[in-house]
Amino acid sequence: MRAFRALLADAGGVAVLSVQAFFAFFRSPIEWAPVLNQLDHSGIRSWSITALTAVFTGMVLALQFAVGLESYGGSMYTGKLVALGIVRELGPTLTALLVGGRVGSGFAAELGSMVVNEQVDAIRALGADPIKKLVAPRVLACIIALPLLTMLADAVGLFGGLLITMREVGVTSQFFFTQVTDTLGFVDLMHGLAKSVFFGYFIAIIGCFVGLNTTGGTEGVGQSTTRAVVNISITVLVSNYLLSTIFVAIYG
């Protein structure tokens, strides 16, 4: 019961912070420099980990489908299944989990240290708003970065799938590409990208919320970092199911 109440309190806190961050960002002067800075830190520097994860996921997916479908004589369909699996589910979700671990924990640690070193208080004392300075640019940067990283993951994942499908099933790359383009529609691509927008928002807002609510000195910063990763991962996984349900109901 107490855990449930704490969960509700956190959810409420995140909602309030979201609204505050939204209005803070649009209050003049609108500051783009910190957004670009965060895009570089959180987005661009996450490309390698995203690509690495995606290529191996595509490869293993192709391997499992190729072997698994063989007994039904369906190996030829490997390309279709890999394409759907990557673009609709694994591309957005695995990217969000990895970036959540890398970037979300970073936000929690950075903002948490700023809280315990009184830097957040100092921002207020010097006449600025910590939500405008710290939270808003991070949230916006992640909302922009996650769909871009997901597109990267889709492309690299399909490439990994292509390599293994060619080797295991013996198809040509041309055959694989035809399969992919025949299977995937605009809706499939958007399904994954729309989810990634939400994931980007969750990663940033939860990371910042946990960071800003850090108490208990250096030890508290460590706990916040862990808590951010756990909360972000759970939110991504649960919301992935809920968002998929909604998108499937609307677009099929």
Added chain:
Amino acid sequence: MVELDPDPTDGGGATPLISFRGVRKAFGPKVIYEDATLDVFAGETLTILGGSGTGKSVLIKMLIGLLRADGGSIQAFGQEVTTLPERGLLDIRKRIAMLFQSAALFDSLTVEQNIKYPLREHHWGTEPAMNERVAEVLEMVGMEGSQKLKPSELSGGMRKRVGLARAIAMKPEVILYDEPTTGLDPVNVRRINGLILSLQARLGVTSIVVTHDMDSCFTVSDRIAMLYERRIAFVGTAEATQECDIPYVREFTRGGKGTLDADVV
């Protein structure tokens, strides 16, 4: 129950610049202030004394709205602070600057950028004007030429001085010092005490110093306020502390550090 000083606001009839009246503050079950009352007058240096963890810093953080009082009244320049919204506090924070215990410099910014931070927020002036102001305040704290350094390249005492330069950049009327000498070596302690005195002389500012360092307290203060049992139990000059009828106050200010530390720890 300790008997309160009969007139903790003793100011010879002048209007206080800052006043706390019956201030209450608690963090969850831990009560910090029950009924704190204190007046601060223009141009004076008032030191707030008290053991560690008794919430001395809480009092000055409530003054600029970094923490909210649970009850009572806090006035600064005739304006009620406790009910002001965050945006309304901007003007108060422009006039009352704070030197944080950890200096609270922004690690990612250089010394120059740190000092320009409040100047930018309050639209202080053109870039050359800001550069000039940065050089000026750095000179005041004896840190000239350190513009391009990062906080990580500075020692503890230097960080405090840069923090002080950042605090005075906006030409505040009141400076709050949160444990300014804690964690510094004796040379730096003397230097910071000297700065508190010289800034008061040069800028005519009102200062509130929170500390448990008796040397610092006796060096810089015009008056001393003693925090005891969740209220301001005593206000008076350094000499008056020895005639105070509260034994804790006499003991604390006698400089008997041995007994004091044992009590605090």
